[in-house]
Amino acid sequence: MSSIIIASDSPETGRRIADETAKFLGYTYMDPEDVLSAVATKRNLDKDKLKKVLDTLPSSFGRTSRVWRQWLAFIQEATLGRLMEDQMVCHGLAAHLYVMGVSHILKVRIITSEMERLQILASQRDISADKAKKIMKRMEKQRHQWCLQAFQMDETDPSRYDLVISLNQITAKEAVKTIAGVIKYKKFKPMTYSIKCLEDLELESRVRASIIKDHPEASVTARDKTITVKVKTLKRERKKKTAAIKELVGGIDGVDYVEVHFINDIVRQAAESFR
Amino acid sequence: MAIITISRGSYSKGKEVAEKVAERLHYDCISRDVILDTSDHFNIPEVKLIRAIHDAPTLLDRFGHDKRSYIAYFQSALTERVKRDNVVYHGLAGHLLLKGVPHVLKVRIISDFSERVKAEMEREGCHESDARKLILKDDQERRKWTRSLFGADPWDSSLYDLVVHIHKLTVEDAVDFISQAACRDAFKTTDASMKQMEDLALACRIKAELVDEFFDIYVSSDYGNVVVYAKDKDRSTQKLRNRVKTLGEKIRGIHHIEVHGGIPVPANAV
Incomplete structure (x- = not known):
């Protein structure tokens, strides 16, 4: 019942590594799109707006802080629900910020080179490298604020993870092999206590989602x-x-x-x- | 084979990991030896050198040049030592002092704060609050030191290839995948990367030779073609040119040496 949570400074790279790790290990890749669709259907919400909750902060002209927190709680509930299933690889749902103290869940952060992130951004938005650099800096700052406001945490703090891998010299394929090797360690085998911790977290999120309104x-x-x-x-x-x-x-x-x-x-x- | 640098906080089990990795891979393990080498070679008291590379620069240090000179000596001794390859270095700023060399695997070992406090209490026989204060002070000093001298935060994960959290993962686990990573193609020493390491060592050696007289200089080397960068194009640049001419006889490996003043310094210069 071991599972893996992958966080990354580049959503594209994180998704790729998570997907490849799931395939390599024969685990299930928890597609964020599926989770968000399920939440949107269950709660009768607009999926695109729900998706934005994971990237943007509440504003006085858009969603209020109250609604923003509600929707985050719904996503949290759905993610933890899926993590109760066996052998999952999760990425893109900020799970590394709210799944704490569960020893059979391996938390990995993937760091992409600045150059690669700039290239991805420049090609996605069809902009110059200079403009991409400015936008990237702004996005990093916004992401930092988002983590602080949503979970009072700094996601760049390495002590939040079991392992941090930089893809500057290590290839994505090697990173996948390393993650696959680590999850086999005895420490990540589920035990009665760690399963109970996850069950408590999941129940907590369900209760919170039902009373938050x-x-x-x-x-x-x-x-x-x-x-x-x-x-x-x-x-x-x-x-x-x-x-x-x-x-x-x-x-x-x-x-x-x-x-x-x-x-x-x-x-x-x-x-x-x-x- | 490779060079492995292991950065660590106090009581983070980094030393233990470094020694075990070296044992597993049959590499040399160095840390304090570099300091001894430096103090012998450049004739500086060891205590002074230890203080310079451990404590963050004070306000007075910022006006003097001692600390930067000592770092230049230290970097020279370190590059001279590790260019022989197959080395595990655990100590201050290895990842920054050997920046840009492809076959250097940069690792950081972190440990839970509570575990570190326990270890400090056991070793020093002090109260928990004192142990906490000591560790926090030490961490702060190291961060300040790295920030002031290299403009980088040692806690920034992007400076390393791997950051291993000793908590769920044990020392043995960390040794396992550091050893595996070091054997990967990306960190294998090639002729080109070896040449790069030799160039870095040469640049550091030249800087260490000049830094006492010419504080604000940078040095780069490419296949033994050395460029010394001075901040401004003034009278001291001519003095530097004259001084540089004498280096060819003293330092081996210089193919050609030039001095440039007032031009942008490339990123690979030390």
Whole structure:
């Protein structure tokens, strides 16, 4: 049940390596298009707009932060659901930023040479090398901000991965062989604990996706089928909120027990005391 | 065969990996020896040299030239040592000092912070908070050092061919695929790459010879045809020309040597 998550500074290269690794190992390549289509159908959303959530930040003129977070939670739920299946290779769904602490999932970052990325960009947009360089710098900055805003993480930090491979001198074929070799190591074999960790993450994402519309600021943790929801609220609203959350979460498949914890909403409390 | 540079933070198990890779591939393993070579060769106290290549330049260092001179000496000793090939070097800035040579496999070993703190506590017998402070300070010093001297962040993964996280992967696993990678075609020493390494060593040797008198110079070599780049075309350039003429007798391998002032410096110059 080992799986692989591949991240890259070049989406094209990352996709190619992920696809070739899946073929080499006989694993299933988790096509981001399929995952996004499934989410769009299930939630009745526009697929193209959904796809943009993975690249762009919320803006005051476009999608609001609230909708952006909702859609991200839907993608997260679908990706984790697919990762529960056996032997998957995942790329392009930002899974390296939210799949944490699952020892049977190998996380690899592929670094492409700047020259190659520039060439890809220049040919895709039919622009000069100088213009491509400027656009690439802007895209890197935007990507960095996206990671920070979506998951409060820096995706270039090597400690987030098990292995980082640069394709400056190592060829794509060799990188695939290296990844295929590493996944066979004993440490990446699924164990009861690592499977449980993934199950908890998956359940957590399902619960979050189901309550995010009504409780966007709620934080959810799952452990052994017990769900803990932390939510900001006023004292007088506690009973009402507990009932609402328990009703929403209680019916979700795999949930045994729901706990609702409250954080005092000081801002609202202060605002109300001045009325 | 190849040259392998292993960059590491303190207590990241990089030394252990380097020694085991060298053992597996029957390569030489060097680190501190280069410092000793340098201090012997250029007649500098070892302590002074260690401090220069470890601590980040202070404000005063920026006005003086000592630190840059020591780095030039160090780079010369390192290139002289590794040009014989089949070497694993673990230590400061190997990936930057040997930049541009195709048969150099550049590896970084990282380890979980908590593991590093544990190792520091065990070794120094100190409290967890002190160990944390020491490691953070050391990391910060190394990053500052590399940034100020090379304009690069040692934590930037794009500077390496492989970054291995010792956490789920063990030291033995890291040794396995560093050894495998070193045997790949891309890192095999060819006649052309060997020539490139010799040119780099020659350029470094010339720079080390001149850096004391002429601080702001760059040197490149192509098949023994050496160009020394001076910042401005002024009176000191003539002095440099005269000095350079004497090098042919002292340093072997110079086919032709020229001095140019006030022109752009190529990327392969040291």
